[in-house]
Structures are given as C-alpha cells and as structure tokens.
Amino acid sequence: MKVEIECMSCIAHRGYQEIDEATKDVDLQFQAAKALLECLAKEFSPLAVAALLGTSRDRIIKKITGNSDIYAKKKRRSNKEAMKLIPAIMEEIRKEKSREGRFRKACLAAIVGNIIEFDIPGHEVDFAKMTLWLKDAERDLAIDHIPEIFKEVEDASTVLYLTDNAGEIAFDKLLVCELKKLGPRIIVAVKGGPILNDATLEDAQAVSMYKVADSIITTGADAVGLPLPEEQSEEFSRIYGKTDLVVAKGMGYAETLTEIELLQPHAFLLRTKCSPVARYFRVERGKNIAKLVRP
Amino acid sequence: MKVEIECMSCIAHRGYQEIDEATKDVDLQFQAAKALLECLAKEFSPLAVAALLGTSRDRIIKKITGNSDIYAKKKRRSNKEAMKLIPAIMEEIRKEKSREGRFRKACLAAIVGNIIEFDIPGHEVDFAKMTLWLKDAERDLAIDHIPEIFKEVEDASTVLYLTDNAGEIAFDKLLVCELKKLGPRIIVAVKGGPILNDATLEDAQAVSMYKVADSIITTGADAVGLPLPEEQSEEFSRIYGKTDLVVAKGMGYAETLTEIELLQPHAFLLRTKCSPVARYFRVERGKNIAKLVRP
Numbered sequence: 349m350k351v352e353i354e355c356m357s358c359i360a361h362r363g364y365q366e367i368d369e370a371t372k373d374v375d376l377q378f379q380a381a382k383a384l385l386e387c388l389a390k391e392f393s394p395l396a397v398a399a400l401l402g403t404s405r406d407r408i409i410k411k412i413t414g415n416s417d418i419y420a421k422k423k424r425r426s427n428k429e430a431m432k433l434i435p436a437i438m439e440e441i442r443k444e445k446s447r448e449g450r451f452r453k454a455c456l457a458a459i460v461g462n463i464i465e466f467d468i469p470g471h472e473v474d475f476a477k478m479t480l481w482l483k484d485a486e487r488d489l490a491i492d493h494i495p496e497i498f499k500e501v502e503d504a505s506t507v508l509y510l511t512d513n514a515g516e517i518a519f520d521k522l523l524v525c526e527l528k529k530l531g532p533r534i535i536v537a538v539k540g541g542p543i544l545n546d547a548t549l550e551d552a553q554a555v556s557m558y559k560v561a562d563s564i565i566t567t568g569a570d571a572v573g574l575p576l577p578e579e580q581s582e583e584f585s586r587i588y589g590k591t592d593l594v595v596a597k598g599m600g601y602a603e604t605l606t607e608i609e610l611l612q613p614h615a616f617l618l619r620t621k622c623s624p625v626a627r628y629f630r631v632e633r634g635k636n637i638a639k640l641v642r643p
Numbered sequence: 644m645k646v647e648i649e650c651m652s653c654i655a656h657r658g659y660q661e662i663d664e665a666t667k668d669v670d671l672q673f674q675a676a677k678a679l680l681e682c683l684a685k686e687f688s689p690l691a692v693a694a695l696l697g698t699s700r701d702r703i704i705k706k707i708t709g710n711s712d713i714y715a716k717k718k719r720r721s722n723k724e725a726m727k728l729i730p731a732i733m734e735e736i737r738k739e740k741s742r743e744g745r746f747r748k749a750c751l752a753a754i755v756g757n758i759i760e761f762d763i764p765g766h767e768v769d770f771a772k773m774t775l776w777l778k779d780a781e782r783d784l785a786i787d788h789i790p791e792i793f794k795e796v797e798d799a800s801t802v803l804y805l806t807d808n809a810g811e812i813a814f815d816k817l818l819v820c821e822l823k824k825l826g827p828r829i830i831v832a833v834k835g836g837p838i839l840n841d842a843t844l845e846d847a848q849a850v851s852m853y854k855v856a857d858s859i860i861t862t863g864a865d866a867v868g869l870p871l872p873e874e875q876s877e878e879f880s881r882i883y884g885k886t887d888l889v890v891a892k893g894m895g896y897a898e899t900l901t902e903i904e905l906l907q908p909h910a911f912l913l914r915t916k917c918s919p920v921a922r923y924f925r926v927e928r929g930k931n932i933a934k935l936v937r938p
Contacts (some may be wrong), residue, residue, distance in 0.1 A: 352671045353659060353662055353663060353669070353673065353676055354659055354663070356658070356659050356676050356680070357652075357655050357656040357658070357659035357660075358657035360656070361652040361655070361656060361764070362650055363651070363652070364648055364649055364651050364652035365652075367648055368649070374648070374689065376911075377648045378688060379649065381651050381687060382684065382688065385651070385680055385684035385687055386684040387684045388685040389677065389680035389681040389683075391919060392673070392676060392677060392680055393673060393677070394669065394670070394673050439803060440885050453815070453907070467668050469764070513800070585739055608809045638787055
C-alpha cells in the first residue's frame with residue numbers, strides 16, 4: 349500500500365505529537381523536527397509506504413530526543429483500560445452457542461480493539477466508548493470474510509498471529525483463545541522494540557498472553573508492521589515462512605504485507621482509522637475489516 | 644513571533660489541503676509536496692516565522708500546481724456569506740448611543756470576522772455560527788485596549804488599515820466606516836496577489852470598500868502578513884512609513900509586525916485561531932484580541 353498526499357500531513361502531525369511527548373527541550377525538539385523533515389523531503393514519493401516512513405520517523409525522534417519509548421505511559425494505560433473490559437466481552441463470546449459464533453464474536457472484539465491508537469488526525473480513542481463500538485461491530489463490518497477465515501483456521505496446523513497495539517492485545521488474547529480451541533498451534537508475534545504504541549513483550553506479559561498462546565515471539569525490530577527482511581529476527585522469518593495461516597492486525601501490517609508476495613493465506617483484521625487505508629480497501633473511514641487474502 | 648514545534652504540523656497540514664485543492668494531478672501533488680518538505684527541512688528552525696514559511700509554502704504550491712488562486716472559490720463564498728450578515732450587524736452598531744460605543748461594537752465585529760479562515764487544524768468556520776460568535780464577542784475579548792485605540796484614532800490624521808481575509812473584509816468595512824466618522828483619513832491595504840484566503844483588490848471591490856475608505860492600496864506582494872521590505876510596493880512602504888496609526892488584522896500581521904521595530908502605534912485586532920499565537924499573547928485559543936502596541 350503506497351502513500352497518498354494526505355499521508356504527508358498525518359506523518360508530520362504524528363511527528364509533532366511524538367516530539368512534544370518525547371522531550372520538553374526545545375532545541376532537541378527542533379533538531380528532531382528538522383531531521384524528520386529532511387527524511388520526508390528525501391523519501392516522500394508516490395512509491396513510498398506510510399508504515400516505512402513511520403518507522404523512519406520514530407527512529408529519528410527516539411534517537412535525537414533520547415526517549416526510546418515515547419508511548420510508554422499510553423501503552424500501560426491502554427492495557428489497564430482494555431483489561432477492565434475483558435470480562436464483559438468474554439461473557440458476550442460465551443453466550444454464542446456454536447464454535448463459529450464464538451469465533452466470530454472474538455474476531456469482532458479483536459478488530460474493535462484495533463481502535464486503540466493515538467495521534468492520528470481525526471481519530472479519537474475513548475475507552476468509555478469501547479462498549480458502544482463493540483455493540484456496533486457487526487454493523488460497522490464493511491468486509492466480512494470471517495466465515496472463510498474460520499474455515500482456514502480449521503484446516504491450519506499453525507497460525508501466526510501478528511499483534512498491533514498495546515491495549516488491543518488484551519482483545520487479541522480472546523481471539524487467540526478461540527483460535528486455540530479450533531486446533532492449530534498459535535504463535536503470537538509482538539514488536540521487537542518500542543515503536544508507536546505497538547505491543548512489545550512487556551504488553552504481552554501485561555495481558556498474560558502466555559496463558560493462551562503456544563509461543564510468543566518478536567518480529568525482531570522496532571518497525572511499523574512487517575519489518576524489512578534484513579531486520580526480521582531469524583526465528584520470526586522462519587516461523588512466518590512456514591506457518592499455514594497469518595492473522596495480521598491493524599493498518600501497519602496491512603500497509604506492509606500488501607507490498608510483498610504472500611506465501612500463505614493472510615487474514616487482515618483492522619479498523620480503517622484513516623482515509624488512505626479506507627480507500628485502499630474501498631470502504632469508508634471508521635469501518636471494521638475482516639479480509640482473507642489467499643496467495 | 645517565532646514558530647513553535649506545533650507549527651510544523653499545521654504548515655504541513657495546510658500544505659496538504661492546498662495541494663489537494665489546487666490540483667487532482669497526483670504527479671503534480673507529489674512534486675509540490677516534495678518541494679514543500681524540502682523548503683521546510685531547510686527553513687524550519689526556532690528562528691523561523693510561521694507567516695514567512697506560509698508565504699514560501701503557498702508560492703511553491705502555486706508554482707508547481709499551476710493554480711495561482713487556490714482559495715478563489717472559498718474567498719467568493721466568504722464574501723457572499725459575510726455580506727448577508729452585515730445589515731444585522733450594522734443595526735447592532737447603530738443601537739449604541741455614543742461614538743465610542745459604536746466604535747467598540749465595530750471593533751468587535753471586525754475581530755469576529757477574523758474567524759473566517761480555512762484549513763487550520765482544529766479551527767472550523769461555520770457561517771451559521773457567526774451571529775453567535777458576535778453575541779459572545781465581549782465575553783471572548785481577552786485583551787481589551789479598545790478605549791486606548793479609540794483615543795489614538797481621535798488623535799490621528801491618517802490610519803492605515805491592514806486587512807486579512809476575504810469575507811472578513813465585509814466586517815472590516817463597518818469598522819472603516821466608524822473610523823472615518825472619528826476624523827482621520829483611512830487607507831485600506833489588501834494583499835498584492837492571491838495568498839491563502841487573504842483579501843485582494845477583487846475582494847475589496849466585492850464588498851464595495853471604496854464607498855467608505857479614502858484610498859485602497861495593495862501591499863505589493865502575495866505574502867502572508869507584512870511583506871519583506873524588498874517586496875513591498877513603493878506606495879505601500881511610503882504610506883506605512885508616514886501613517887499615524889496602523890490597524891493590523893489577523894494572525895499573519897501579528898506574526899510579521901512583531902518581528903520589526905514599530906514606528907507608530909499599531910492596533911492588533913485578531914482571533915487566536917491557533918495555540919502558538921494564543922500563547923504569544925498569553926491568552927487561550929479561540930479568544931478575541933484588541934491590543935494596542937506603542938513604539
């Protein structure tokens with residue numbers, strides 16, 4: 349998925365928010381802004397990928413401001429707020445009589461969890477509204493391949509589950525739990541280092557993901573979405589290459605996985621939090637997507 | 644007035660909006676975006692002035708997209724909508740019994756007219772709400788030097804009135820009318836060419852400014868706020884140099900006139916439409932300012 353002209357504004361806006369959060373030293377702030385603008389002046393083109401520009405931006409800001417985990421507080425708070433909602437969502441999932449019904453509800457919850465993201469212009473996170481969004485999850489599902497994804501899971505021996513944000517990972521745990529019940533071995537991947545508000549091992553720990561997943565690995569890099577091949581850990585490359593099905597959460601993975609040749613079915617679960625991503629999937633902004641892409 | 648780090652995000656956002664309005668040719672859009680980012684990478688520093696960066700941005704976008712008057716439609720619409728409100732505002736001004744009371748009301752109307760500006764993040768123009776903002780104008784007046792400005796006008800032989808936006812210029816006409824009644828000769832200045840949604844001679848014509856002003860001149864340049872000395876028309880430089888009082892409307896003039904040594908009293912009339920400008924004046928965002936600055 350390539351950038352649109354609108355991405356310039358969003359990348360710069362998030363850059364400002366991150367710089368302002370990372371340090372209050374005005375000299376460092378301007379140094380980081382200048383370096384970010386130089387990077388964008390060089391890299392922003394019709395062939396650029398927003399997730400890769402986002403990775404470059406965050407690495408520049410982290411390096412210059414000396415703040416290596418800008419979203420630390422927001423990630424901790426997201427996990428805490430999300431965990432409060434889990435018992436009620438579990439109850440909703442349990443109400444479903446069939447395995448497929450429970451799987452569907454868990455998919456919807458995992459997609460709604462993807463709303464938890466900060467500093468996107470025009471996108472607000474309001475934890476008090478999560479219950480409402482969950483109630484509207486079916487109505488807002490603009491692409492519904494959940495039945496096809498269910499069948500793929502039933503046939504799979506291994507599923508690699510690529511998580512996106514902190515907080516959201518608490519919702520992911522519920523889906524991982526339902527996936528497990530359908531038979532396959534589930535490997536959950538988090539990011540190799542702090543990037544945006546993406547989940548790392550610390551967040552997987554915070555929501556006790558180890559209690560449901562067969563294995564938890566990292567991508568090997570602090571990169572938005574799929575890291576470039578040379579940045580992936582050997583373990584991640586190996587597992588990604590041989591898994592039967594990939595569940596990819598969020599816009600970062602959608603932006604990067606649509607740039608490579610897929611070797612196995614990928615289930616993209618995300619909320620369209622910005623217009624360029626929404627346009628790519630030919631749906632409106634603020635919709636839920638469960639899209640199965642086969643190689 | 645220097646930039647804050649937040650200005651990076653706003654300048655880029657407005658750049659995107661202008662590029663998207665200027666052309667639908669994606670190649671030209673990315674060329675313009677790249678040139679804008681290169682300019683910002685070079686110029687964005689703690690010593691930069693947002694209005695000057697805005698001028699550079701708009702010239703780059705106009706040149707590359709070939710659209711020399713990006714806000715043309717919005718300016719026409721602004722004049723039309725503003726003109727509809729004028730009879731009711733005139734009625735309000737006439738209700739005041741004293742000259743000073745009428746002058747005060749006209750100042751407030753001119754400041755509220757400054758709300759008419761587009762593409763500032765978090766600032767919305769809603770013509771339907773103008774009447775409400777006018778009603779709240781006194782309450783929202785965070786700096787009130789109107790009595791001192793009134794006295795300066797009474798003592799002045801000439802007043803140079805620096806207009807800001809189209810639409811707003813219809814409100815300015817009411818204040819120019821009250822200024823005239825206090826005795827001085829009034830010269831109204833508009834921009835020398837299209838820049839943002841700023842008023843040009845066409846807009847002065849659209850609201851029949853010539854019926855109240857003694858003279859209408861241009862700054863000589865398509866620049867945000869005060870043009871650099873070498874860009875000012877000879878006529879503008881001469882009049883600006885020898886006028887007794889300057890009335891300066893809007894953020895662009897506030898940003899640029901605070902960068903030079905003032906030779907005569909300046910009355911700054913504006914709405915704080917962004918946080919950096921609000922912070923400079925030590926007031927909240929979304930407030931009205933009538934500030935007299937003496938040399």
